[in-house]
Amino acid sequence: MEKFIVEKAIQDIYPDDFAWCYGCGRLNKDGHHLRTGWEEEKTVTIFTPDSKYMGIPGFLYGGILASLMDCHGTGSASLALHRKNGHEIGDGAEPPRFVTASLNVEFLKPTPQHVPLKAVGTVEEIHPKKWKVDAEIYAEDTLCAKGTVVLVVMPSTFLKNDG
Numbered sequence: 306m307e308k309f310i311v312e313k314a315i316q317d318i319y320p321d322d323f324a325w326c327y328g329c330g331r332l333n334k335d336g337h338h339l340r341t342g343w344e345e346e347k348t349v350t351i352f353t354p355d356s357k358y359m360g361i362p363g364f365l366y367g368g369i370l371a372s373l374m375d376c377h378g379t380g381s382a383s384l385a386l387h388r389k390n391g392h393e394i395g396d397g398a399e400p401p402r403f404v405t406a407s408l409n410v411e412f413l414k415p416t417p418q419h420v421p422l423k424a425v426g427t428v429e430e431i432h433p434k435k436w437k438v439d440a441e442i443y444a445e446d447t448l449c450a451k452g453t454v455v456l457v458v459m460p461s462t463f464l465k466n467d468g
């Protein structure tokens with residue numbers, strides 16, 4: 306049977322200061338709370354968008370697929386560098402933080418509403434600070450979108466200076 310749950314997600318262990326992303330921050334009450342984990346050597350994010358994310362009645366708005374691809378990318382890169390650094394979710398280590406440098410999405414088929422979407426990622430290191438995720442989004446067995454996301458380790462300029 307198809308698995309529609311991510312048991313251990315990298316977003317669950319982001320430090321609170323980095324858990325506010327609209328797509329994947331667990332502390333953003335208005336956000337999507339996307340969660341990304343390993344499924345063997347691939348990364349997986351499961352998401353069933355709310356009815357309001359409609360493009361054409363019965364079909365999803367493409368921007369919501371891009372959001373899924375975006376946060377699936379940051380989560381996947383974080384998982385991969387965390388593992389490369391010798392860590393796994395649950396060992397107490399803080400994961401690396403990534404931002405999206407580029408996002409390319411190809412909308413291949415109309416995507417039905419009201420079914421769980423599964424983003425599947427293949428992660429590749431370009432440079433220790435720069436990673437690429439090739440992602441596919443499936444609605445049930447149909448490949449509806451694919452894309453490439455390039456992620457860069459978050460520069461210090463993103464850190465809020467409260468002092």
Ligand SMILES: CCCCCCCCCC(=O)SCCNC(=O)CCNC(=O)[C@H](O)C(C)(C)COP(=O)(O)OP(=O)(O)OC[C@H]1O[C@@H](n2cnc3c(N)ncnc32)[C@H](O)[C@@H]1OP(=O)(O)O
Nearest residue numbers: 319323326375379401402403404405406432434435457460
């Ligand atoms: C903890 C989790 C936090 C959750 C966050 C969720 C975020 C959700 C996703 C988003 O929406 S992120 C928000 C949207 N994205 C942005 O706002 C990013 C805006 N863009 C930028 O800030 C910069 O353009 C960006 C950081 C993406 C890239 O900047 P650069 O063009 O300077 O980076 P570059 O790609 O050249 O290299 C990055 C680093 O890798 C190094 N590098 C990359 N490739 C290399 C190579 N081949 N050889 C040598 N060095 C290389 C490069 O030197 C550099 O290291 P340093 O910072 O130490 O100098």
